Amino acid sequence: MKSTFFSLLILLLVVSACSTEKKATKAFLLGKYQNAIELYKKTGNSPKANFFIAESYRLSNRLKEAEQYYSRAGGRGIDKDTIKFYYAQSLKANTKYEDAKKQYEELIASSSNEALKDRAKTEMNGLAYLAKLNETTSYYKVKNLEDINTPASEYSPVYLSNELYFTSSRGDGKIYEAEGKPFTDLYKVATKGANVDLNTIAKLPEGINDNIRNEGCVTFSPDGKTMVFAKGNSEKKKGGGADVDLYISRFRNNVWSEPIPININTQFKNESDPDAKNYSWDSTPAFSQDGRTLYFASNRKGGYGGTDLYSAQMDSRGRFTRVRNLGPEINTPGDELFPYIAEDAKLYFASDAHPGYGGLDLFVVKRANGKTQIENLGQPMNSSDDDFGIFLFKPDRGFFASNRSGGKGDDDIYTFVNEDPNLKVVNYYLQGVAYTEDKDQNRQILPNAKVSLLDAKGDLMQDYTTGNDGKFLFRVYENEDYNLVGETDGYLIKRQNYTMKGKSVDPNSLKELITTITLDTLIVLDRIELNKIFVLDNIYYNYNKSDIRPDAAKELDKLVQLLVDNPEIKIELGSHTDSVDTDDYNQRLSQRRAESAVAYIVQHGIAPDRLVAKGYGESKPIARNTNPDGTDNPVGRQKNRRTEFKILEVSSRTKPIQDEEVDEEDKYFRDN
Structure with a gap:
């Protein structure tokens, strides 16, 4: 009798464990990582359970917590090399650099997975890079913006017209099952530089925020009248799921319009199949300083790894076109996120695969003689935790976010000052006029002419459509060669060279922190005429x-x-x-x-x-x-x-046939 009882008890435990494992697996596949962690922990200490717990921590941005579980991970059908690589990554996140190095070396020696071996080699080189980086002098000073931070998460700071916008999970509403935290909303607070007025903290209005989805990073056009932000999609919404899209709203009559998805979200391709699993994640938007380019991160197909950085141009209708991956110099097999374009046109971003201290680090892209150089901002801007979401409200100071130890909670917002005595910002602009000549060689302005700036390799950098004054304006860089391409209906497309070599100034000769130098040029288009x-x-x-x-x-x-x-x-x-x-x-x-x-x-x-x-x-x-x-x-x-x-x-120029279907955004711009 007693033996039968224990046999039944064991059977019930086995059945219960199997049922719990199925629930855990379902939660993991749905991206409900916190639920998956809690359920897998109830199934026992098996290598397979440890693997999925570790993956759940990693995929919900908690790589440090994943270390102990990767160390015990395994199981049939689970790739050992993948475990070893991410185990090394979690060791690195916990500043166990020598232990991480050992795992990378073992992976390089034993693995047949060339992609993982290449990533491990990159990580090894990155550890050597850090040793040199730590020997350089840092002029940065950072401080926790304690007044605004809470035990919840505050991140993605954006400064506009004496107001600081940020994202926070400080609410007490519905829990986001991927991380086990409240959903995030967008907030703003009045501030002078880094001095915030706590009495003014407020959520952005309903319509922008809601209680069933995460509202993420936000960016504004230079005039503050266009907002683009990230929003998670509700599972109840057609075409929704565990994806994130970019939304746009306009400020008219002192209110923000109802946000709509912008046309570059790849979700639109899948709306006929609500159950599809290949939705992309499009988030962390940032406008360029002139408001004509939108940068963002996406894990859409065709990238170089996890999430890549992309750009899109805004056309005359306010729609975004020509989505372009920023390329392998910037994007890696890991994650690149949180782009930001500073006043000096430098691109800042966060990455977990460029040489860094662990987790996400902050990097800056510099152009020198037409080549791209990527630099880690070093300590104290970076730590072994996640450091991301930089924004400069002046060339030498700004905000960023970090979940480093010593903060008030999860992600915190920090302020920083760059006290480099040699810091000088020199902005070079090339302005010009597009015109044609009549039969008497008199100049005539050409409005609505498209002028493009190409680099020395022929890659498009910027384009501009002239107004009634025929003028165009481009951001250019010292010691680079360019091609200007002008075109408009009825005229020959014209190319002409322009060089910045020999036209730059010595920053040491400048007294001001910011200097803007504008250069002039002309582009002449010839009318298409028979027998000319x-x-x-x-x-x-x-x-x-x-x-x-x-x-x-x-x-x-x-x-x-x-x-x-x-x-x-x-x-x-x-x-x-x-x-x-x-x-x-x-x-x-x-x-x-x-x-x-x-x-x-x-x-x-x-x-x-x-x-x-x-x-x-x-x-x-x-x-x-x-x-x-x-x-x-x-x-x-x-x-x-x-x-x-x-x-x-x-013969007539062939123009692409336009789809007559009107989508939500077409209707929005037509009606507004």
């Missing part, structure tokens, strides 16, 4: 020759680019000679020269049917072949040995 003749610079030939000289090749390369940029035109390439030799000979020579130039262009990818070679011989001189006294004029003859092109045909 364009003289090519420096397309000259040696006497009695039709070979393409090196200096001529450079100019023909520009013509190739012009034909690539303007695929709708067909041209005649006309060649001219001086008056030496007979008319017949010069006619044949000029034809050979024109055909030689056309052959060069065809070799560089232009379709032959877009080109006509025409020799004019000596029939159309533009300079004297001889001086008035009858002596030879070599300068004039060189000018006459020229090449021109003439537009013969123009």
Whole structure:
């Protein structure tokens, strides 16, 4: 009888454990990590349970707590190399750098997973980098903003018009099951620099905040009238789930409009399937200083790892277009989050995979001679915990968030001052005017012209649509080469070089903390007109020759680019000679020269049917072949040995077909 009782008890315990494990697994797959942790702990101390507890801590941003569980993790079907890597990461988060180094070394020696081995090697190099970083002098001083912090979480500080906006879980409402904490809301408080007025702390209004979703990081356009912020989606909402989207709201008539999802959220692609599991996480937005670019973090497909940094351009309708990954120099197999563009155009962000002390560290991206350099801000800005969400309200001071020890609770907001005596901010801007010339060569302003700034590699940096004044403005950097590209309907797309080399100033010669230097340029667009003749610079030939000289090749390369940029035109390439030799000979020579130039262009990818070679011989001189006294004029003859092109045909430019479907955001901008 007693034996039967214990057998039944054991059976009940086994059945109960299996039922609890199923609930734990379901909670884990739904992203309810705190629930999963509590349930797995009830199933016993198995290696498999330890693995999922460790993963739940890691995925809910509590890597330190995961260490002891990774050390006991395992089980059938669970990758040992993955366990070892994240065990090393958790050791690093707990400042056990030598122990972490040992785990990385073992992983590199034994693993066949090349991706993990590469990450382990990067982490090893990062530990060596930290040793050197700690030897450098830090001018930063940090202080907990005690007045505003609570035992709950406060993070993502944003300063605007003497008000500090931030995110906090200080509420006592519904619990967010992923972390076991109250949902977060957006707050604001009046402040002068870092001196807050506690009597003014208030939640942002309903509609922005609600009690069933997390409201996350926020950013504002420079005029403060456009707000973009992150919001978790309710599971009850069609297309929702455990994802996060970016929302936009406008300040009109002293109220914030109802926020709507912005068009770059990848959730929109999946709304026909509410049960899909591939929604992306789009969050931590930040406007550029001019308000024309939005930076954000996302784990959408096509990135380099966990969450990557992206940018999107705002068009004239206020919609965001041309979403672009910031590339592998910035993004890693780990997580990059919380971008911020400072007044000097430097990009700050947080990462757990660039060389750091553990968890998220703060980094700054600097440009030098066209190359990207990424620097860890060092201690005390960074710690072995998570340090993130930087915002500078002056070039030498600002806010950031950290969950480092010694704070008042979970994430706290900190203030900092940079006391570097050599700190100088020099902003370079390139301003210009787009115009055309009439038949009398009088300048005419070109409104609604699109002017783009490309770097030396041809990658787009910024673009601008001119207003009625034809003006454009770009942020540029010292010692870099650029291409300006201008285009508008009815005109040839035009490219021209611009260099910043030799145009920078020595910061040591400046007295002010901030100096702005504005440089000027012009871009001239030519109207597309049939039979209009364009003289090519420096397309000259040696006497009695039709070979393409090196200096001529450079100019023909520009013509190739012009034909690539303007695929709708067909041209005649006309060649001219001086008056030496007979008319017949010069006619044949000029034809050979024109055909030689056309052959060069065809070799560089232009379709032959877009080109006509025409020799004019000596029939159309533009300079004297001889001086008035009858002596030879070599300068004039060189000018006459020229090449021109003439537009013969123009086909209409093909424009992409626009989808007629109107989404929520289209309707919003149409109605407002």
